Amino acid sequence: MNSMQRFSNLLAGQPTDRRPFTLVLSLYGARLTGCPLDQHYSDPAAYTQGQAAVRETFLPDVLFAPVCTALIGAAFGAKLRFLTGNAPIIAAPAIESVQEWHRLHVPDPDRQPHLLYVREALRRLVAEHRGQVPVAALFLAPFDIPMMVMGMGPWMETVLFDRPTAERIARDLIPFFVKTANRLFEDGADYLLLPCAFASPGIMPREIVEQFSRPILAHALAQVRGPVALHHLDHPLLSYLDLLAGLPAVSAFSLAQADSLSRAREVIGPGPLLLSGPETQLLRKGATTEIEAICRAMLEDRRDDRRFILCNSGADVLFDTPPENIHAVRHAVESFGSSPA
Amino acid sequence: MPIATTPNQTEPALTDVRQSLITLIKQADRAGANELLDAWANRHGHEEVFKMLLEPALTAIGESITGEKHTLAQAYVASKVAEDMLTKAMNQPGGNAATEPTKGPVVLGNAESDFHALGRRMVATMLRSKGWVIHDLGNDVPASEFVDKALETGARIIGVSAMTMTTAQGIRDVRREIDARGLSGRIQLAVGGAVFLVMPGLLEEVGGDGTAANMFAAPSLFDRLWDQSIQAEATL
Numbered sequence: 001m002n003s004m005q006r007f008s009n010l011l012a013g014q015p016t017d018r019r020p021f022t023l024v025l026s027l028y029g030a031r032l033t034g035c036p037l038d039q040h041y042s043d044p045a046a047y048t049q050g051q052a053a054v055r056e057t058f059l060p061d062v063l064f065a066p067v068c069t070a071l072i073g074a075a076f077g078a079k080l081r082f083l084t085g086n087a088p089i090i091a092a093p094a095i096e097s098v099q100e101w102h103r104l105h106v107p108d109p110d111r112q113p114h115l116l117y118v119r120e121a122l123r124r125l126v127a128e129h130r131g132q133v134p135v136a137a138l139f140l141a142p143f144d145i146p147m148m149v150m151g152m153g154p155w156m157e158t159v160l161f162d163r164p165t166a167e168r169i170a171r172d173l174i175p176f177f178v179k180t181a182n183r184l185f186e187d188g189a190d191y192l193l194l195p196c197a198f199a200s201p202g203i204m205p206r207e208i209v210e211q212f213s214r215p216i217l218a219h220a221l222a223q224v225r226g227p228v229a230l231h232h233l234d235h236p237l238l239s240y241l242d243l244l245a246g247l248p249a250v251s252a253f254s255l256a257q258a259d260s261l262s263r264a265r266e267v268i269g270p271g272p273l274l275l276s277g278p279e280t281q282l283l284r285k286g287a288t289t290e291i292e293a294i295c296r297a298m299l300e301d302r303r304d305d306r307r308f309i310l311c312n313s314g315a316d317v318l319f320d321t322p323p324e325n326i327h328a329v330r331h332a333v334e335s336f337g338s339s340p341a
Numbered sequence: 342m343p344i345a346t347t348p349n350q351t352e353p354a355l356t357d358v359r360q361s362l363i364t365l366i367k368q369a370d371r372a373g374a375n376e377l378l379d380a381w382a383n384r385h386g387h388e389e390v391f392k393m394l395l396e397p398a399l400t401a402i403g404e405s406i407t408g409e410k411h412t413l414a415q416a417y418v419a420s421k422v423a424e425d426m427l428t429k430a431m432n433q434p435g436g437n438a439a440t441e442p443t444k445g446p447v448v449l450g451n452a453e454s455d456f457h458a459l460g461r462r463m464v465a466t467m468l469r470s471k472g473w474v475i476h477d478l479g480n481d482v483p484a485s486e487f488v489d490k491a492l493e494t495g496a497r498i499i500g501v502s503a504m505t506m507t508t509a510q511g512i513r514d515v516r517r518e519i520d521a522r523g524l525s526g527r528i529q530l531a532v533g534g535a536v537f538l539v540m541p542g543l544l545e546e547v548g549g550d551g552t553a554a555n556m557f558a559a560p561s562l563f564d565r566l567w568d569q570s571i572q573a574e575a576t577l
Contacts, residue, residue, distance in 0.1 A: 083454055086507035091456055091481070153459040156417055160369050203413045205369055234539060281540045284506075314539075318506055 003061035003133040007190075010306065019299060021277075021310040021333040022060040023326060026067035027087055028317050029054045038082040041068055044120035051125055055133060058326050061309075063129060065122035065137040065189065067316050071114040072140055073148030075107040085319040093151045098158045101169055104149065109180040119187050126188030134190035136229070139181055142173040143198045143216050159198060163212065170216045178223040185226035191252065192224070195231040195315075199244065202235025206243070214243050222248040229275065232256045234314055241267040257282070257294075257313045261302055273307045277329065280314035284321045288328040295332030355393060362398045366419050374422045379429075387430040391470065395426055399467070403557020416556055420463040423470045443472055447498040447563060448490045450478035452511035457504035460534055463556045464500065471560040484514035491528050497570035498563055500531040501549075509536050509547055516548030526573030529566035533559070 001009070001017045009016045029050020030040040039046045051063045068087045074080045077094035095104060109115045118137070125135045140148065146155045146169055159166040181192055198204050199213040221228060229252035230237075230244055236256040237244075244250065245268045252273035255264055261276055268274070278286070278294050286294075295310055302308035310333055317326065358381065365374040382390045402419055449465055451458065458480055465475050476494055478486060487499045499519070503509035512532055519528050532549035544552050550569065553562040 081454060081456075083507050085510075086505060089454070089456060089505070089508075091454075151459075152457065153462065156414065156459065157421075160414055160418060161371055161421075201412065205367070205412050205414055208369065208414065234535065279539070281506075285540075285542065 002131075004131055006061055007134055013306070015338060017338055019308070019310060019333050019336060020061035021329060022062035023058065023283075023312045023329060024064055024067055024316045025051075025054045025058065025060065025326070026064045026316050027319055028321070028326075031319055032057055037084065037086075037088070041066060041071070041082070041088055042117055044117055044124055047121040048124040048128060052128065055129065057323065058330055060330075061133065062191070063125055063133050063135050064193075065125060065135060065184070066118050067138045067193075069138070069140055069148055069195075071118060072145060075112045075114045076104055076149045078149060087316065090148065090151075094149045096150065097154050098146075098150065098162070098165060098169070101146075101150075106173070106176050109176075109183045115180065119183060122184060122187045122189055135188060136191040136193050137184040137187075137189040138193045138195070139177070139184065141194055141196050141199070141213075141217055142177045142220050143170045143213050144196065145173050145177070146170070147197060159204075159208065159212065167212065167216070170212075171219070174216070174220045174223075177220050181224045181226070185224075189226065192226060192228045193231055193254070194228050195233045196244070197233055199240065200233050200235050201237065201239045202233070206240065209240055209243055214247070218247055221250065224249045227251040229254055229273070232259070232313065238264055238267070245269070245272070254311060255313065261298070261305070261308065265305060270307070273309055274302070274305065275309045275311040277310045277312050280312055280316070280318055280321070283312060283325050283329075284318045286325060288324050291325050292328040292332045295329050296336065299332065299336045359394055359398050359401070362394055363401055366398065366402060366422060367415050369414050369418045371418050371421055371425070374418070375425050378422070378426055382429070387426065387433055390426060391430070395423060395470070399423065399470070399557055403555060416463060417459070420466040420556060424466045427466070427469055443474055444563075444567065445474035445498075446476055446494045446496045447473055447500060448476045448478065448487055448494065448496045449500040450482035450487060450502070451480040452501050452503040452508045453481055453483050453514065454511060455503045455505070455508035455534075456480045457502070457534070460504070460556070461502040464502070464533060464559045467556045467559050468563060473560070473563060484511070484518040487515050488518045488522060488524065488528070497527065498529045498531055498566050500533065500563075503532070503534040503536060506536050506540070506543075509534065509543060512547040512549065527570055529570050531562060531566055
């Protein structure tokens with residue numbers, strides 16, 4: 001049974017040979033191939049080779065198109081800095097304050113080079129692993145894109161203290177969000193992974209998520225033509241799951257290791273996929289026995305939850321994570337056995 | 342929500358005013374918080390605002406948000422309210438932003454290749470509200486620049502902020518620079534940033550002398566490190 005069959009059976013309520021699992025190993029592909037990171041994040045062929053190496057080495061059930069939110073900021077004109085051992089970051093925002101927003105040119109996903117790089121890498125991944133492994137692509141919600149364009153401080157200031165302007169900007173970005181998301185689905189993405197900073201319990205008060213973030217997300221996702229997984233970022237998401245459950249297109253939630261999965265299942269109902277697992281920091285520094293034990297405990301906790309998928313929590317797996325720690329996750333899944341129908 | 346009073350009205354209980362301020366900040370109501378503080382300042386002066394209202398409120402918020410109810414937005418609003426009051430206090434005739442005897446100076450900045458300024462700026466505001474003199478070097482600061490500035494200004498503490506695991510590794514260079522120049526102990530290295538919250542052991546890994554769980558805990562950390570510096574120098 002290959003990964004695609006495993007997922008098909010899982011979604012159809014049929015038994016599987018084992019639980020599906022995945023890890024976000026977008027950056028890690030470069031470690032496996034030895035590719036310089038500036039090439040990894042600009043050359044679709046190089047990136048695709050990294051994901052092929054990830055698949056060959058760790059056998060995850062989902063591969064990822066480039067996971068790099070800074071590229072979205074760069075598409076608006078922000079300046080990138082390439083690092084050793086990490087995805088590129090934004091060294092200079094496209095604008096310094098919200099007052100400059102009007103002079104920005106919203107990029108076209110059919111023409112902008114950074115977005116075309118992501119799309120081409122995705123297309124190559126889909127072509128290379130078609131029918132065998134699902135591929136997920138990452139994008140940002142309309143209310144998070146300005147954070148990558150002007151920086152966290154100015155956008156936080158706008159959302160908190162000038163809500164009409166924040167709403168106008170976020171709503172103006174919905175067409176760009178919808179077009180790009182749908183292009184990613186047309187390119188073959190099986191899932192869209194959507195971290196939501198400004199709908200996170202670690203960042204925004206509940207009232208602002210209710211009044212600002214959720215309505216924008218609902219409006220945007222209603223126009224998206226594919227399934228979406230909301231991601232917890234670095235913060236537990238459980239306390240806002242009631243706000244995010246039931247949004248259009250959302251059929252999966254990626255939660256933090258600290259979130260209660262049984263409580264989360266109660267909140268979201270039986271339908272959506274639930275993803276969680278060891279944090280990236282634990283994967284980097286933990287002992288293999290500890291990581292495997294944590295994974296086994298989570299699988300045992302979710303034994304009767306057919307729609308649970310083991311996945312690292314937090315962001316991309318860190319570059320200096322020992323490979324044996326990643327193998328430990330796979331070992332836990334393989335030894336746990338088959339999934340009930 | 343703000344407890345407004347007129348000269349003819351009875352003064353509201355201080356604890357009630359503090360609680361109102363805490364509530365306003367937690368609701369991200371910067372304007373409401375400022376209105377409340379301005380009303381108090383008109384009656385009692387800006388220095389009293391800091392001593393009687395703002396500092397206790399910020400301390401209480403800091404204690405309450407160390408759990409799961411912490412949001413970055415609430416901390417941000419608290420820092421902006423503190424910044425607003427500092428600005429107003431400075432603009433008073435003979436005004437001085439410091440509400441306590443001047444402390445420091447200290448040097449702050451983001452580690453090399455780190456451009457996440459928000460946390461550093463919030464910490465700087467908290468420190469200033471406690472009377473610390475800050476030399477803020479901004480983002481992407483090379484290790485040598487931190488130490489040069491500390492020597493130039495007589496700072497006993499260098500505070501380095503980093504958002505990610507990768508950029509936090511740049512703090513090792515600051516540690517090496519301090520040690521290489523024979524300044525260990527004399528110059529204390531404070532570190533902070535989101536990555537230190539999620540990764541126990543990173544403080545020791547990068548060679549920091551101390552870290553704080555959030556911006557509200559930064560002043561007490563700097564007090565402690567300043568004392569450590571003086572003690573270390575005395576034993577040399």
